[in-house]
Amino acid sequence: EIVLTQSPDFQSVTPKEKVTITCRASQNIDINLHWYQQKPNQSPKLLIKSISQSNSGVPSRFSGSGSGTYFTLTINNLETEDAATYYCHQSQSLPLTFGGGTKVEIK
Amino acid sequence: EVQLVESGGGLVQPGRSLRLSCSASGFTFGDYIVSWFRQAPGQGLEWVGFIRGKAYSGGTTEYAASVQGRFTISRDDSDSTAYLRMNSLKTEDTAVYYCAKPPYGNYWYFDSWGQGTLVTVSS
Numbered sequence: 001e002i003v004l005t006q007s008p009d010f011q012s013v014t015p016k017e018k019v020t021i022t023c024r025a026s027q028n029i030d031i032n033l034h035w036y037q038q039k040p041n042q043s044p045k046l047l048i049k050s051i052s053q054s055n056s057g058v059p060s061r062f063s064g065s066g067s068g069t070y071f072t073l074t075i076n077n078l079e080t081e082d083a084a085t086y087y088c089h090q091s092q093s094l095p096l097t098f099g100g101g102t103k104v105e106i107k
Numbered sequence: 108e109v110q111l112v113e114s115g116g117g118l119v120q121p122g123r124s125l126r127l128s129c130s131a132s133g134f135t136f137g138d139y140i141v142s143w144f145r146q147a148p149g150q151g152l153e154w155v156g157f158i159r160g161k162a163y164s165g166g167t168t169e170y171a172a173s174v175q176g177r178f179t180i181s182r183d184d185s186d187s188t189a190y191l192r193m194n195s196l197k198t199e200d201t202a203v204y205y206c207a208k209p210p211y212g213n214y215w216y217f218d219s220w221g222q223g224t225l226v227t228v229s230s
Binding site: 034036044046049087097 | 153217218222223
């Protein structure tokens, strides 16, 4: 099983700040790393697919990067509506797995 | 517009069974994987399993180890509905259960999710 380790678990930031969330995989997952946003009492929403491709309708302040086993999600110019928990997800092999999540709070 | 709607959740005693449904619309249902995920209260996302489209992959299924042998995923393409049959339920199966579909038929990441249905396993 591929284990995804996210950090930090929690981040409290002010609007307009930059947020960086990291996701480390226990083995090489090629381009099969994706990011989701989940707001309270909502279902997950796909933000970034295949490391760096923004899903349709996702604001340009969200971006992804990385390769191999180390990946990052960056939120530039944070807005209050970005308060959510963010998960990385690998589709390299079964079982499909997720990182533990990073909760972003707006100060 | 793609829509996925889960139903069938509720309170069930340990050891009993429950069947969830995922009703889909807005896409050619039979061409797509349908996957189930769950999220225990206050916890992260966990993959439960998926069923492939019958046209391309024979409708085969895959499961997480935690549910293998207890849960069964099936589909009725004529009704655009997928099912999650859960047997021998345990308290640790308590979660919101989501169904989801990928952007392309056999991909393993998911761009459309239902709203979820809560399953509570308790005596």
